[in-house]
Amino acid sequence: MKKILVVDDDPFLARTLELYFRGKGYEVLVSNAGRRGLEIWQKEDPDMILLDVQIPDLDGPDVLAKAKEEGLKGDVIMITAFHDTEATLKAIGAGAADYLYKPIDLNSLDLLLEKIVVQRKQRERLAKLSYVISESHKPDQIIGRSAATLEIIKAIVRVSQTPTSVLIEGETGTGKELVARTIHHAATPEEPFIAINCAAIVGNLLESELFGHEKGAFTGAVQRKIGKLEYAGQGTVFLDEIGELPLEFQAKLLRVLQEREFQRVGGVKTLPFNARVIAATNRDLGKMVEEKTFREDLYFRLKVFIIRIPPLRERREDIVPLTEYFLNRLNQEMHKRVCRIPNTYLKALEAYDWPGNVRELQNVLRRGLILSPNDVLELDEGCLHSSGPDKASDENRPDDILRSLEDVEREHISKVLRHTKWNYGEACKILGVTRPTLRKKINDYQLPIDLES
Structure with missing residues (x-):
């Protein structure tokens, strides 16, 4: 990641972020208005965009929506005040990677930046190890090759x-x-x-x-x-x-x-x-x-x-063509552009027994598209396993080893983050905490970001 665009009408904050990123070796572009920020985005193709929710002439969510309509690339972090919750949710729904509350905590920004860099590398790796879906299926036809x-x-x-x-x-x-x-x-x-x-x-x-x-x-x-x-x-x-x-x-x-x-x-x-x-x-x-x-x-x-x-489950050869068909149809219905399926997910789909049959497959893919922020399919793997949670670590731990509450919390947060591949939204739902609380715990426990696990 080499180029960052900051769009914020607060000159002090914009200057602070500019100096902060320049000190880390990034090329920094700054705009204090929405339309001008969009023009810079179109021309300069930044790798990351810090976008304020409330800015003159075109607010942040609208800038993001127009950028997505034009197919502009870049990971977007929304900058928001606490009273902008509705606009923030709108922006996340439009494809923002994450958000930060004002006043901005630079430690939280560091963690978020590191997470986005790792996620970008993961997407690039998945793109090389993924199945590109076909668009040859006609609507309402019987799909399958079994x-x-x-x-x-x-x-x-x-x-x-x-x-x-x-x-x-x-x-x-x-x-x-x-x-x-x-x-x-x-x-x-x-x-x-x-x-x-x-x-x-x-x-x-x-x-x-x-x-x-x-x-x-x-x-x-x-x-x-x-x-x-x-x-x-x-x-x-x-x-x-x-x-x-x-x-x-x-x-x-x-x-x-x-x-x-x-x-x-x-x-x-x-x-x-x-x-x-x-x-x-x-x-x-x-x-x-x-x-x-x-x-x-x-x-x-x-x-x-x-x-x-x-x-x-008796015609597994049909799972891949059915997956292609439903993804194409759901992309149109949900205004998504998911066109790649990681091979690990494809194998999981083929191995699952599908008690709900084709209808269940469609519902799993619909949920996957909701979870997918880019062109690579993200699946909730928990819905493809009939077995209970992995208890091996608890069963193999001697009963006479008593650990501190801090150690238990650190291990549990780390486990949840690995399970969700560092998706803060999903991790917060499982842990029952807010994002600022989760970021503070990550910072306090110095948890290393590891999306490969």
Whole structure:
């Protein structure tokens, strides 16, 4: 790090910081206003920027936001007074590396500077040891390269050529609705796709929801309602979680599938039903038939063509392409530019069993993007381990060795900092302390910054 930009309208503080950094051998650029500071940032490409929250003509968070929009580089430390908490949070959310309170403590600044230098070296190292994600995936497509995924795609191609009913089986989060939508778009892309979560609709409302009702059919029916079966036209009705369908309603659904017609609740007119039915379940319907909780005749009517989606742990070859797909989509959604995954994280993703399947993978990556301040993915590794915390150090320590409270605190803070890779925000959450308190402890205990551990 060779060049530092200080943007602050306090001439005494700006001069102090200028002399301080020059004494450490840095080239120092100074501005007392936001727009001029942004111009210098654009022209000089500094390695680090100390940016005051409240400065003339364009405040610090807005300067940072514009710099990020233009793709300007450099680690940003916000300088703030205690009453600027809201603006500080806004700046951290926009990509500031950290912040310092006024009056500035030079010891804290030293620690922060050292931390940023080490983090920059780590990012450069990770960039060389990381997987660059592809941007070739199209939206809403089935992602994967495993043999199981290829078989699912083949099955979709076959069944989309006929109007037959389909039953999709798979654990929660495996992508059953995506498969249903893919069948629909391959067969009748211009027609409606009507999704119904059978577990989310109260039993006594289900008939009205699917079939519709006439005015006056029951208390509260003040006008005619068109049901979802009627809306579907010649498209697709997707019955998600079909195993949750009340037993008394199953007979009514069976009649619709057999006769291909229905009536609105309270109506006398028979309406044709021309849509394809795709049902999905995470339960064993065959076992439910044996237990008399699901009608056997409805089960056989639905399972004309079955597509089984294996859990993600049984098709690990799909994890990398799914990760690429979700990162691209989440980058757009969250206005991020994460394009590299450290190989250690990639191996952890591939080794994890994913009890929540594809949905859990998406949520882990979403949290990772929140934690990632630059183009390298940062993951909360704790969510990828099912085992408890490492207790080896405590178990191997003789019981008769009694240590001071100071030693215990020093070791614990050091352990938390190593675990969070010296991320002050995460460390403060775990320790339950403020940043100034954490910095004071680091200074008091003279803890060495080590991001390699």
